[in-house]
Amino acid sequence: VADAPLSPRNARVTAARRLLRARTSEHEGRFLAEGPQAVREALQSDRAVDVVHETFVSATGRARHADLVDRAMALGIRVDDVDDATMADLAGTVTPQGIVAVCSRVDVPLDAVLARSPRLVAFLAQVRDPGNAGTVIRTADAAGADAVVVSDSSVDVHNPKAVRASAGSLFHLPISLDVHFAVALDRLRTAGLRVLAADAAGERDLDDEADAGGLDGPTVWVFGNEAWGLPADVRDACDAVVHVPIHGRAESLNLATAAAVCLYASARAHRHGHASP
Amino acid sequence: VADAPLSPRNARVTAARRLLRARTSEHEGRFLAEGPQAVREALQSDRAVDVVHETFVSATGRARHADLVDRAMALGIRVDDVDDATMADLAGTVTPQGIVAVCSRVDVPLDAVLARSPRLVAFLAQVRDPGNAGTVIRTADAAGADAVVVSDSSVDVHNPKAVRASAGSLFHLPISLDVHFAVALDRLRTAGLRVLAADAAGERDLDDEADAGGLDGPTVWVFGNEAWGLPADVRDACDAVVHVPIHGRAESLNLATAAAVCLYASARAHRHGHASP
Numbered sequence: 001v002a003d004a005p006l007s008p009r010n011a012r013v014t015a016a017r018r019l020l021r022a023r024t025s026e027h028e029g030r031f032l033a034e035g036p037q038a039v040r041e042a043l044q045s046d047r048a049v050d051v052v053h054e055t056f057v058s059a060t061g062r063a064r065h066a067d068l069v070d071r072a073m074a075l076g077i078r079v080d081d082v083d084d085a086t087m088a089d090l091a092g093t094v095t096p097q098g099i100v101a102v103c104s105r106v107d108v109p110l111d112a113v114l115a116r117s118p119r120l121v122a123f124l125a126q127v128r129d130p131g132n133a134g135t136v137i138r139t140a141d142a143a144g145a146d147a148v149v150v151s152d153s154s155v156d157v158h159n160p161k162a163v164r165a166s167a168g169s170l171f172h173l174p175i176s177l178d179v180h181f182a183v184a185l186d187r188l189r190t191a192g193l194r195v196l197a198a199d200a201a202g203e204r205d206l207d208d209e210a211d212a213g214g215l216d217g218p219t220v221w222v223f224g225n226e227a228w229g230l231p232a233d234v235r236d237a238c239d240a241v242v243h244v245p246i247h248g249r250a251e252s253l254n255l256a257t258a259a260a261v262c263l264y265a266s267a268r269a270h271r272h273g274h275a276s277p
Numbered sequence: 278v279a280d281a282p283l284s285p286r287n288a289r290v291t292a293a294r295r296l297l298r299a300r301t302s303e304h305e306g307r308f309l310a311e312g313p314q315a316v317r318e319a320l321q322s323d324r325a326v327d328v329v330h331e332t333f334v335s336a337t338g339r340a341r342h343a344d345l346v347d348r349a350m351a352l353g354i355r356v357d358d359v360d361d362a363t364m365a366d367l368a369g370t371v372t373p374q375g376i377v378a379v380c381s382r383v384d385v386p387l388d389a390v391l392a393r394s395p396r397l398v399a400f401l402a403q404v405r406d407p408g409n410a411g412t413v414i415r416t417a418d419a420a421g422a423d424a425v426v427v428s429d430s431s432v433d434v435h436n437p438k439a440v441r442a443s444a445g446s447l448f449h450l451p452i453s454l455d456v457h458f459a460v461a462l463d464r465l466r467t468a469g470l471r472v473l474a475a476d477a478a479g480e481r482d483l484d485d486e487a488d489a490g491g492l493d494g495p496t497v498w499v500f501g502n503e504a505w506g507l508p509a510d511v512r513d514a515c516d517a518v519v520h521v522p523i524h525g526r527a528e529s530l531n532l533a534t535a536a537a538v539c540l541y542a543s544a545r546a547h548r549h550g551h552a553s554p
Contacts, residue, residue: 139534144524165531172526207545247421247544249449254442257416257537260530264538267524268484 005059005083013086016056016102020092022156029105031158032090033170035097036065041168042103043071051171053102054078058087061098068099092160105158108174110149110184114191116174118146120266121193121220122259125151125181125234128225133157134165135256136223141169143263144270149188149220152178185222185237193218195238198262199230200252202241206265209242215269221262226255282336282360290363293333293379297369299433306382308435309367310447312374313342318445319380320348328448330379331355335364338375345376369437382435385451387426387461391468393451395423397543398470398497399536402428402458402511405502410434411442412533413500418446420540421547426465426497429455462497462514470495472515475539476507477529479518483542486519492546498539503532 006013016032018024025031030053033042045051055072057079062069072079082090090100113121122140127133133155140148150157157163157177163170176184189195194214198221209215222238224230235241244253244261253261283290293309295301302308307330310319322328332349334356339346349356359367367377390398399417404410410432417425427434434440434454440447453461466472471491475498486492499515501507512518521530521538530538 135531135534138527139530141525142521142523142527142530167527167529167531169525169527207549211549244419244541245544246419247548248418248446250415250419250444250446252444253416253419253537254412254444254533256531257412257534260534260537261541264521267522271524272484272488 003081005081005086008086008089012054012080013056013082013090016090019102025105025158030102031105032092032100032160033103033163034091034093034100034160035164036068036099037168038163038170039068039099039101041171042101043068043075045171049075049077051104052077053104054080055099055101056080056082056087056090058082058084058096058098061087065099093164106170106175107177108147110176110179110187113147113149113174113176114187116146118193119218119270120145120263121147121149121188122263123149123151123184123220123222124154125222125230126225127154127223127255129255130155130159130162131165132226132255134162136259137166137175138169139256139260140263141172143267145173145263147174147176149176149179149184151181151184181234182237188220193220195220195222197222197230197235197238197241198244198258199224199235199241200243201229202243204240204242205245206242206262207245209240210265210269214240215266216273219266221259221266223255223259280358282358282363285363285366289331289357290333290359293367296379302382302435307379308382309369309437310378310380310440311368311370311437312441313345313376314445315440315447316345316376316378318448319378320345320352322448326352326354328381329354330381331357332376332378333357333359333364333367335359335361335373335375338364342376370441383447383452384454385424387453387456387464390424390426390451390453391464393423395470396495396547397422397540398424398426398465399540400426400428400461400497400499401431402499402507403502404431404500404532406532407432407436407439408442409503409532411439413536414443414452415446416533416537417540418449420544422450422540424451424453426453426456426461428458428461458511459514465497470497472497472499474499474507474512474515474518475521475535476501476512476518477520478506479520481517481519482522483519483539484522486517487542487546491517492543493550496543498536498543500532500536
């Protein structure tokens, strides 16, 4: 049953709203996850009570997402009612879906990622567009990647657009944040992963690489900024620079689709071995 | 050299601005292509003078895209100067890039597509999001598809967001519009193409399909609406319903990334044959 909505000036509402500022969010170690998809996946995390601190629902959200409200309450997680204007504020989108959760920011130390002997890792190097970052996280999850690593000069994956694009995958696989590019690459390579940069200017063709068995072992794929591609020093630090073949007249693929083709080529090589025609 | 900018009430400007309305655009058979990437590809079309009717540039656009202005003038295509406010109006975006072109709407009859014995076709069935539609067109172009076919209930591919997402590919490969789904599928199948629906609920796994040689022949991939997937009658009309394998915990891929994985699996099968481990 809904209580009276909290005042927009209520201390919990005010504290939650402040998490929309990146600096506050970082300082508090918490962020706002918006919409039923993100909230559902947060509530289904392994240690959901450590991940989800409280939730806010509008009247519409409470009616429409009763399953999530029930699950939060069963876990002893607070559910507070807010009016539509407050929900719109907290959701940070023009089309709020009636439910937001205050969650712990994700960040798994690189050591913990390496301790699990990852076979497929996506590395976001200077990815600036939050939609692209979120979509690559979703795609890496789907392709069975063991982790996502994000360089210190990339967009914040807790940005509302990134959270939305990740479609809940932010809560599904370990994500290491703010790693220094060169240091992280060294450690991944020392741990036995082959480092492949995905870049339209790469000298190797993805299909040839797959045919030659180059994708059969543990691999980290490095994806850069769509507009500039990867800087020369990043490309040089990788074991090979691979391009997705362009068979038609398009100049390039967008970052998220190129990442999908690369990650799924690795997933296929890991499961089916390489073609031997 | 720039002339004085046209008045916002100039007849050419007014006529161009009206093309932002879908109905006027359809009626006139013309649309506004915004930004240097789209304008460049339009100007590099086979019969550019039939494709591009006139261009408008802001002072910034004229300076920044001098190569395009020169090319248009060399082809005898009119280049008119407009002020920044008029450019923002015509561009239909909050970040105009200083150049727009009045172009003929794309639409190649399905007969003409079939006459060229296509081996790979992307079929957009009820795709509603313009960004997704444009991205699939770009990806189909990159993957070497011979054509894109768009059902009568899909988004208009001339929508500014779709044009932007297509990154010029709208002008690269034949696109058939407003086809009736069932009629078009029958004709594609009669022309010897295997019809595969891409759907998360599909009973066949993409990798298994590739291994079994199911992608080796001429293929049309049918992509539906991200939110609902494909309607049952559409799935039933296809030769098989195929899902991209989900190896992790993601519920699904987004439409554009799923399409990229499917189209590139076909491109690989057509060029490298299927794996025979």
